[in-house]
Amino acid sequence: MAERPEDLPYLVQLIIQRLNKRYNKEVESVSREVMQKIRAYHWPGNVRELENILERSILFVSGKKMTELDLELPAQAKNVVEWKNIKEHTLTKIEKSFLETALKQHHGNIKRVSENMGITSRAVYAKLKKYEINLAEFRIFD
Numbered sequence: 001m002a003e004r005p006e007d008l009p010y011l012v013q014l015i016i017q018r019l020n021k022r023y024n025k026e027v028e029s030v031s032r033e034v035m036q037k038i039r040a041y042h043w044p045g046n047v048r049e050l051e052n053i054l055e056r057s058i059l060f061v062s063g064k065k066m067t068e069l070d071l072e073l074p075a076q077a078k079n080v081v082e083w084k085n086i087k088e089h090t091l092t093k094i095e096k097s098f099l100e101t102a103l104k105q106h107h108g109n110i111k112r113v114s115e116n117m118g119i120t121s122r123a124v125y126a127k128l129k130k131y132e133i134n135l136a137e138f139r140i141f142d
Helices: 005-023 032-040 046-058 080-105 110-117 121-130
Strands: none
Touching: 005 032, 005 046, 080 110, 080 121, 110 121
């Protein structure tokens, strides 16, 4: 990628379109700041690394533009406790984002959300409480 920086915007757009389908998102573009970070980064892992970073970042986008890029992950955890904390924090953010996406998609229907997530309705309610999510915000009545 370092040899052909002019391909980066096209490549980013292609990856985002694929990730939109995978995660039911509607991201249309990245902010200027995000593109500057992408252009400035060395990319030792090449295209696969770019795709992984965009995938981590798209999970947290709410809207049509990606304004943050998850490039600030520590290269090496100093110890096991630090690694576990980083992992737990990341998984929590992903789970909350996935739950909110499922709630939007199913208009707050807990039964359908639980089926979508592969967990019980009771577990969905527990997660709503854990993340302090107001179910009423997602319910749409005809």
